[in-house]
Structures are given as structure tokens and as C-alpha cells.
Amino acid sequence: MDHADHVRLLAGGVRQNEGGTWADLGAGSGAFTLALADLIGPHGVIHAVDRDRGALAELRSSFVSAVPQAEVRTHVADFTRPLELADLDGIVMANSLHFVDEKIPVVALVRGYLRSGGRLLLVEYDSDHGNPYVPHPMTFETWRSIAAEAGFVDTQRLASVPSRFLRQIYSALSLAS
Ligand SMILES: C[S@@+](CC[C@H](N)C(=O)[O-])C[C@H]1O[C@@H](n2cnc3c(N)ncnc32)[C@H](O)[C@@H]1O
Incomplete structure (x- = not known):
């Protein structure tokens, strides 16, 4: 996957600028x-959360774009625990929820950071069978039912890209009820 794929996976859930x-x-x-920062543009702010401090350092050092983009603030934290985030317009979870086995409580926690009508954009491997690298992926059908149980509505599939690993990666949009 390249930057164009990353943008294409998110684009159906974000209005340009x-x-x-x-x-x-x-x-x-x-x-x-970076894809999200390009899409939402220079009037946006993105809180980039990860428990891996080194990955976030890499994010900061490589953050260059050809187009005016959003401001990024990094936070070292575990997203399975409560975060100090509220009234967000949107959240991206790309290839990260598959590290969580019991997803509904975590997705419900994530729901609480969004304003009503706020968007959750999920990017995941389209499989219900994991492996040591991708332990708990979910197909779109499984995701739709998890999202509904965690307080999201109107879950829809947006786009997909082929993957040599677990066949394909899809993106999906859900709205906070
Ligand atoms: C496969 S990488 C995906 C990174 C990026 N979203 C992408 O798609 O290129 C998964 C990331 O999720 C992070 N992660 C997994 N579980 C986490 C948790 N509970 N809290 C914070 N970060 C977590 C890992 O540290 C890792 O950086």
C-alpha cells in the first residue's frame, strides 16, 4: 500500500479540507x-495516539506532505484505557483494533470520545481468522455487528485494497449514535 491507497481508503468518510x-x-x-492530515487540511487537528513511543517519534520526523495539512499532536497512551479526548469529529483506527480480543468495551470507550454524529473510520484485514502478526482481525460483517453493539449506527463499507496478507484490507465508516 502507498499513500494514494491510504488516502483512498479514508476518502469516502472525510470531506476534503x-x-x-x-x-x-x-x-x-x-x-x-498523514493521509487523514492531507484530507482534512490545514484547519484540522489530529491527536495521534500509540503506546509505542518510538513509532510516534518516527511519525513526527517523517511528517512531510506535498499539500497543506492538519496539525498533528502525538500522545503515548494505551487506547484500551480511558483517554482525555472529547467531542471529536472523527476517529481513525487503522490496523490497530485487531490487537484487541474483546472489542465491544473498547469500541464503546472510543464511541465516548466522539460528538453525536461523529465518525469512526476503521481499516482492517477482511478476515475473522488471525495469525501471530494480526491476532484478532474481523470481516466487515463482524465489524458491523460489533459497531452496532458499541453504540454506532449506519456502518457502511467504503473501499478495499488487495493485500498479500489475509487477502484484502477494507475501510468502513460508522456514525456515533
Ligand atoms: C500494525 S500498526 C498500524 C499503524 C498504522 N495505523 C498503520 O496502519 O500504518 C498497529 C499500531 O497499533 C499500536 N497499538 C496496538 N494496540 C495498542 C493499544 N492498546 N494502545 C495504543 N496503541 C496500540 C501499535 O503500537 C502499532 O503502532
């Missing part, structure tokens, strides 16, 4: 943070 306050939970070295 819409700004707003977002979070990227499990941002890692920032592949999707």
Missing part, C-alpha cells in the same frame, strides 16, 4: 495519520 478535531488510535509511524 473539512478541518475539525480527529484522533488516530494506534497511529504507529503515521501512514494513515
Whole structure:
């Protein structure tokens, strides 16, 4: 996957240059943070959260873009525990929820950081069978039911890209009820 793929996976859930306050939970070295920053544009703020301090340092050092982009603030934290985030316009979780086995309580916690109608953009491997590297992935159908149980509505599939690993990666949009 390259930057164009990352942008394409998120684009259906974000209006170009819409700004707003977002979070990227499990941002890692920032592949999707950069895509989101390009999409929401210079009036946006993104809280990039990861428990891996080194990955966030890499994110900060490699954060260059060809287009005006959002401000990024990094936070070393565990997204399975309460975070100091509120009234967000949107949250991205890309390839990070598959590290969580019991997803509903975590997704419900994440729901609490969004304003009513706020968006959760999920990017995941389209499989219900994990491996040591991707322990707990979920198909879109499984995700739709988890999202509903955790307080999200209107979950829809946005885009997918082929993957040599677990067949394909999809993106999905859900709205905080
Ligand atoms: C496979 S990487 C994905 C990074 C990036 N989102 C992407 O798609 O390129 C997963 C990231 O999630 C982070 N992560 C996993 N569980 C986490 C947790 N409970 N709290 C914070 N970060 C977590 C890992 O440290 C890692 O950086």
C-alpha cells in the first residue's frame, strides 16, 4: 500500500479540507495519520495516539506532505484505557483494533470520545481468522455487528485494497449514535 491507497481508503468518510478535531488510535509511524492530515487540511487537528513511543517519534520526523495539512499532536497512551479526548469529529483506527480480543468495551470507550454524529473510520484485514502478526482481525460483517453493539449506527463499507496478507484490507465508516 502507498499513500494514494491510504488516502483512498479514508476518502469516502472525510470531506476534503473539512478541518475539525480527529484522533488516530494506534497511529504507529503515521501512514494513515498523514493521509487523514492531507484530507482534512490545514484547519484540522489530529491527536495521534500509540503506546509505542518510538513509532510516534518516527511519525513526527517523517511528517512531510506535498499539500497543506492538519496539525498533528502525538500522545503515548494505551487506547484500551480511558483517554482525555472529547467531542471529536472523527476517529481513525487503522490496523490497530485487531490487537484487541474483546472489542465491544473498547469500541464503546472510543464511541465516548466522539460528538453525536461523529465518525469512526476503521481499516482492517477482511478476515475473522488471525495469525501471530494480526491476532484478532474481523470481516466487515463482524465489524458491523460489533459497531452496532458499541453504540454506532449506519456502518457502511467504503473501499478495499488487495493485500498479500489475509487477502484484502477494507475501510468502513460508522456514525456515533
Ligand atoms: C500494525 S500498526 C498500524 C499503524 C498504522 N495505523 C498503520 O496502519 O500504518 C498497529 C499500531 O497499533 C499500536 N497499538 C496496538 N494496540 C495498542 C493499544 N492498546 N494502545 C495504543 N496503541 C496500540 C501499535 O503500537 C502499532 O503502532
